[in-house]
Amino acid sequence: xxxxxxxxxxxxxxxxxxxxxxxxxxxxxxxxxxxxxxxxxxxxxxxxxxxxxxxxxxxxxxxxxxxxxxxxxxxxxxxxxxxxxxxxxxxxxxxxxxxxxxxxxxxxxxxxxxxxxxxxxxxxxxxxxxxxxxxxxxxxxxxxxxxxxxxxxxxxxxxxxxxxxxxxxxxxxxxxxxxxxxxxxxxxxxxxxxxxxxxxxxxxxxxxxxxxxxxxxxxxxxxxxxxxxxxxxxxxxxxxxxxxxxxxxxxxxxxxxxxxxxxxxxxxxxxxxxxxxxxxxxxxxxxxxxxxxxxxxxxxxxxxxxxxxxxxxxxxxxxxxxxxxxxxxxxxxxxxxxxxxxxxxxxxxxxxxxxxxxxxxxxxxxxxxxxxxxxxxxxxxxxxxxxxxxxxxxxxxxxxxxxxxxxxxxxxxxxxxxxxxxxxxxxxxxxxxxxxxxxxxxxxxxxxxxxxxxxxxxxxxxxxxxxxxxxxxxxxxxxxxxxxxxxxxxxxxxxxxxxxxxxxxxxxxxxxxxxxxxxxxxxxxxxxxxxxxxxxxxxxxxxxxxxxxxxxxxxxxxxxxxxxxxxxxxxxxxxxxxxxxxxxxxxxxxxxxxxxxxxxxxxxxxxxxxxxxxxxxxxxxxxxxxxxxxxxxxxxxxxxxxxxxxxxxxxxxxxxxxxxxxxxxxxxxxxxxxxxxxxxxxxxxxxxxxxxxxxxxxxxxxxxxxxxxxxxxxxxxxxxxxxxxxxxxxxxxxxxxxxxxxxxxxxxxxxxxxxxxxxxxxxxxxxxxxxxxxxxxxxxxxxxxxxxxxxxxxxxxxxxxxxxxxxxxx
Numbered sequence: 001x002x003x004x005x006x007x008x009x010x011x012x013x014x015x016x017x018x019x020x021x022x023x024x025x026x027x028x029x030x031x032x033x034x035x036x037x038x039x040x041x042x043x044x045x046x047x048x049x050x051x052x053x054x055x056x057x058x059x060x061x062x063x064x065x066x067x068x069x070x071x072x073x074x075x076x077x078x079x080x081x082x083x084x085x086x087x088x089x090x091x092x093x094x095x096x097x098x099x100x101x102x103x104x105x106x107x108x109x110x111x112x113x114x115x116x117x118x119x120x121x122x123x124x125x126x127x128x129x130x131x132x133x134x135x136x137x138x139x140x141x142x143x144x145x146x147x148x149x150x151x152x153x154x155x156x157x158x159x160x161x162x163x164x165x166x167x168x169x170x171x172x173x174x175x176x177x178x179x180x181x182x183x184x185x186x187x188x189x190x191x192x193x194x195x196x197x198x199x200x201x202x203x204x205x206x207x208x209x210x211x212x213x214x215x216x217x218x219x220x221x222x223x224x225x226x227x228x229x230x231x232x233x234x235x236x237x238x239x240x241x242x243x244x245x246x247x248x249x250x251x252x253x254x255x256x257x258x259x260x261x262x263x264x265x266x267x268x269x270x271x272x273x274x275x276x277x278x279x280x281x282x283x284x285x286x287x288x289x290x291x292x293x294x295x296x297x298x299x300x301x302x303x304x305x306x307x308x309x310x311x312x313x314x315x316x317x318x319x320x321x322x323x324x325x326x327x328x329x330x331x332x333x334x335x336x337x338x339x340x341x342x343x344x345x346x347x348x349x350x351x352x353x354x355x356x357x358x359x360x361x362x363x364x365x366x367x368x369x370x371x372x373x374x375x376x377x378x379x380x381x382x383x384x385x386x387x388x389x390x391x392x393x394x395x396x397x398x399x400x401x402x403x404x405x406x407x408x409x410x411x412x413x414x415x416x417x418x419x420x421x422x423x424x425x426x427x428x429x430x431x432x433x434x435x436x437x438x439x440x441x442x443x444x445x446x447x448x449x450x451x452x453x454x455x456x457x458x459x460x461x462x463x464x465x466x467x468x469x470x471x472x473x474x475x476x477x478x479x480x481x482x483x484x485x486x487x488x489x490x491x492x493x494x495x496x497x498x499x500x501x502x503x504x505x506x507x508x509x510x511x512x513x514x515x516x517x518x519x520x521x522x523x524x525x526x527x528x529x530x531x532x533x534x535x536x537x538x539x540x541x542x543x544x545x546x547x548x549x550x551x552x553x554x555x556x557x558x559x560x561x562x563x564x565x566x567x568x569x570x571x572x573x574x575x576x577x578x579x580x581x582x583x584x585x586x587x588x589x590x591x592x593x594x595x596x597x598x599x600x601x602x603x604x605x606x607x608x609x610x611x612x613x614x615x616x617x618x619x620x621x622x623x624x625x626x627x628x629x630x631x632x633x634x635x636x637x638x639x640x641x642x643x644x645x646x647x648x649x650x651x652x653x654x655x656x657x658x659x660x661x662x663x664x665x666x667x668x669x670x671x672x673x674x675x676x677x678x679x680x681x682x683x684x685x686x687x688x689x690x691x692x693x694x695x696x697x698x699x700x701x702x703x704x705x706x707x708x709x710x711x712x713x714x715x716x717x718x719x720x721x722x723x724x725x726x727x728x729x730x731x732x733x734x735x736x737x738x739x740x741x742x743x744x745x746x747x748x749x750x751x752x753x754x755x756x757x758x759x760x761x762x763x764x765x766x767x768x769x770x771x772x773x774x775x776x777x778x779x780x781x782x783x784x785x786x787x788x789x790x791x792x793x794x795x796x797x798x799x800x801x802x803x804x805x806x807x808x809x810x
Contacts, residue, residue: 008329030338033291035345036284053186055130060264067256095128104173115665136181139199154195209246233259249525331389339381427746430699433692440685446767453605455543459670460644466659475623479558494643499538504636506673535622541640549581549600557622565600569616728799739791
């Protein structure tokens, strides 16, 4: 059997070499599709399917919550109260830790200082994840918060892989801390950018009941399911008020609380990234199906041209198995060559895909040509060989011996239906892809045109963290420092206004708090609103409209006071239908219940994402309301200037003058932040657009090829028709009508498939419904137009057939 196959493969190669156009077309078409599928599978496998580098990662879950009937978000992080309750009373978990993440300063020498990504986990993180250090040791409770564990990447880049770094002390996040351990290269948590973990365990006496928003990770015991754990934690939460007391409404929150238990991969990757990658993978699989249909049609046409040859072989004694194997051998050679070329294409294009992809996709840096990619390509070669060769092989195994006498003229209706069916299938799949692509295009257009509540043009923003405890000891000193520095920035050429804010839109999220008005019941939990701190000309620089009252004065930036500015949505929540300026509202800060006065109302802004509604925000002045509540950790400066993209060097020079020890970081223009906020949608849109155009091209080529064969098969018939008086127009209509009928069937099928499948795009869409009738109609008409164009050229050639020449052919 092996010898027979080798003989057939050699014969197939010689035969294919004599048909170079067929060979190149088939190999090129399949190579593009196989390469795309193999490469995209490598991405999906690396990012979504490979187990996380932790012990038994399927038992690791992210804990959160919902509270139906409350004004809390649809899902939210928890807090220390939940952490202690679950840690001490759950019978279904093996380990649990709470953590926060952000950026802070690391200084190893006077010249080497930078703001880097860090994590502040409870010490149980390592046991829960099943992680051990590559060098050194892990923190214990006795270490307190003065020790750190560093990543392998930080150890190699900052410390030159010098093991003597263990035991050394460095300035980390505002204090001198000792390096006690180095994690292995594969340890990444909560993301690939985290370079350092600061030790520390929360204390029960530090619990602030109801202070939500902190993620918690747990390890389930063997055999425990996520629904079981969620049910247990929901019950345990009901005991929080009895244990911790808490503010008004805390008991109601505990009663409404429903625990959520999600795979930890959901926290690391994110829903939108997961959806985007699966959509792109599904798209390239559809392209592979279209390519297979195209090449299968080519093989069917090639087999029909060899019907006389197959009949002769059968007549002189060739068995049915031999004839079928000969056809499959040709398909195998084509698929094998396509597979080799596909691997080469994947090697060249995968790095380009990784570089073009949005930042923040975990483990994307690990994507590359590996054994799994090669195995996937090999598997696809086998599937494609079978898919493209099975129909011609079955037909070749039982040739009609009458073709020896007839010379192989004409084609059967069954073969024509097979070819037309493949083209209709290609059309349907191409329509699904281009509808999805246009839905993303319309979403991008609507997102780009949204009113964010602020300008993005000519705005430069940056942050730096002055660490001068001898100078910045209280709120007034802190406020004066930043007001003086804003004056220096205003003196730069071309600068029109300068402001400062704690959380810059599109780069940092805001915290929240509950506010009470005089009209609310005494046992009310209040209204949950976001909060931010500002000073200088922040609202003017950002172009945020003042709707009533005033903004903050410079005096309010360094004098403790209780004046606030609120957004339009915040005003509507607190005093619907009333004038908010001059109203009083209460808020608990620490152990104090303070009363604040609204001095101004500004327009809503989209803080986190342009997809979301404008946020209800309360703005504080730079210095807090009491001497004990002041100083933003690391405020963002906002500069309005037509030279926004050229200010980096000037700003760094000024920072060096006032705070030589402070790193400058998060340097952006607002235009960049706006583009970054849409980069995932735009990347998915462009990638799917390219895939859709490839599918459309393959579909058009398939239709053109089938109609060309039809013209060739019916040359004699067309000649007879024209000899009997048929006009060229009538012949063109006959051929084009068949092409449009095939495309029309494909469009009808494609509309049904698209109506069902585009719902998967819902997480990526904005302002557009998955079943948008305009998109469906436009793409259907477009595809019919392309079908008409692909039909016209063969129809035109058919109308130019000379009757006398056609009648001579036999």
